[in-house]
Amino acid sequence: MMQEPNRVDFILAATLFFLSGLQPELRAEEPTSAKATSFVHPGIAHTLPSIAFVKRKLAAGEQPWTEAWEQLEESRYVRRRRQPQPRAHVARGPYGNPDHGASEFVRDGTTAYTLALKWVITGEEDHAGEAAQILDAWSQTLEKVTDHDAALLIGMCGHHYCNAAELIKHTWDGWPKEDQAQFESMLREVWYPIIKDFYPSANGNWDGSILQTMLAMGVFLDDRPMFDRAVNYYLEGEGNGAVRNYFNEFGECQESGRDQAHTQMGLEYLANSCETAWNQGIDLYGAYDNRLLKGFEYTAKFNLGFEVRYEPYKSFEGRYFYESISEEARGRLRPMYEKVLNHYQNRKGLDASFTKKAVAKTRPESRGRSILPWGTLMFADQPAEFPVDK
Numbered sequence: 001m002m003q004e005p006n007r008v009d010f011i012l013a014a015t016l017f018f019l020s021g022l023q024p025e026l027r028a029e030e031p032t033s034a035k036a037t038s039f040v041h042p043g044i045a046h047t048l049p050s051i052a053f054v055k056r057k058l059a060a061g062e063q064p065w066t067e068a069w070e071q072l073e074e075s076r077y078v079r080r081r082r083q084p085q086p087r088a089h090v091a092r093g094p095y096g097n098p099d100h101g102a103s104e105f106v107r108d109g110t111t112a113y114t115l116a117l118k119w120v121i122t123g124e125e126d127h128a129g130e131a132a133q134i135l136d137a138w139s140q141t142l143e144k145v146t147d148h149d150a151a152l153l154i155g156m157c158g159h160h161y162c163n164a165a166e167l168i169k170h171t172w173d174g175w176p177k178e179d180q181a182q183f184e185s186m187l188r189e190v191w192y193p194i195i196k197d198f199y200p201s202a203n204g205n206w207d208g209s210i211l212q213t214m215l216a217m218g219v220f221l222d223d224r225p226m227f228d229r230a231v232n233y234y235l236e237g238e239g240n241g242a243v244r245n246y247f248n249e250f251g252e253c254q255e256s257g258r259d260q261a262h263t264q265m266g267l268e269y270l271a272n273s274c275e276t277a278w279n280q281g282i283d284l285y286g287a288y289d290n291r292l293l294k295g296f297e298y299t300a301k302f303n304l305g306f307e308v309r310y311e312p313y314k315s316f317e318g319r320y321f322y323e324s325i326s327e328e329a330r331g332r333l334r335p336m337y338e339k340v341l342n343h344y345q346n347r348k349g350l351d352a353s354f355t356k357k358a359v360a361k362t363r364p365e366s367r368g369r370s371i372l373p374w375g376t377l378m379f380a381d382q383p384a385e386f387p388v389d390k
Contacts, residue, residue, distance in 0.1 A: 109160035155209025200239025207241020208269030251298030257322020
């Protein structure tokens with residue numbers, strides 16, 4: 001799998017010391033803006049030190065990374081992929097009906113992200129080129145996203161595209177500047193107008209999805225106002241997806257009374273948001289006495305078969321009121337717990353016992369029902385501080 005040193009390796013070696021110094025401490029006293037004026041790149045879901053850590057584990061043949069890598073290698077995003085299928089007009093209705101290009105948008109985004117990971121881990125340039133081909137196909141074609149679920153679709157899947165683009169742009173010199181500019185134009189002119197005002201009254205997973213993608217867009221575009229807009233909404237937003245509205249003080253989720261599938265979706269989106277902010281020096285994980293951890297522990301505990309306290313409460317504008325916790329989809333653990341366990345247990349030394357039990361049942365996290373696949377590969381057991389390569 002591993003080749004001779006390549007551009008990724010040289011970038012890793014040259015910048016690892018600098019970036020490891022930027023691994024953030026807990027910054028609860030200053031959560032709404034970054035002290036630095038520039039962004040860490042790559043720095044959405046993954047940084048150069050975290051990629052180097054994974055490469056070392058794979059080179060040593062260690063588990064669970066090796067098994068997770070084998071799953072990626074065997075996935076349809078690597079073995080059975082096909083040419084990108086961009087559409088000028090994508091439409092997604094409620095629960096995916098109608099679906100005019102939405103499934104293709106989702107599939108191509110996941111494929112681009114998977115291929116970008118293959119590139120940074122193996123150094124095989126074909127994968128970088130194939131990922132860029134997908135990004136280019138969509139950015140050159142897409143003109144509008146419409147119908148009921150437009151904002152949700154961009155929120156769910158835009159994160160994939162931004163992660164792929166971030167990795168390719170900052171580790172490969174084969175993506176032409178004009179193609180990068182076209183991708184940036186798609187983000188600003190097609191996506192952002194649809195998601196910029198969030199979706200306060202929808203169930204909170206909508207806001208959560210938008211948050212993860214808006215943060216990712218802000219990093220990729222080096223757009224501090226866009227990034228800060230998402231950070232501030234996570235902390236103080238009026239809608240159901242803002243962290244204090246999505247979880248109450250003991251971790252019950254706004255969607256806990258709806259079903260466990262959507263609840264876990266919302267949790268995953270907020271965790272992805274927190275990871276991006278953390279990579280940029282902002283601690284959203286710790287906001288409001290580690291409110292996200294309480295939400296993960298509460299939801300994992302219930303889905304592992306334990307009973308939990310439940311208090312009915314009305315959502316923003318009183319649109320939703322679930323009188324009892326829902327049994328629907330209970331026990332179907334979503335493969336999304338690795339990065340949260342890594343943060344709270346490994347980085348911060350906090351108890352996350354039910355999250356840890358959920359990881360034991362879902363490892364290795366692959367595509368499954370996760371929005372950001374390959375969680376075990378990229379987030380398992382990362383050190384609290386990355387060693388500096390000499």
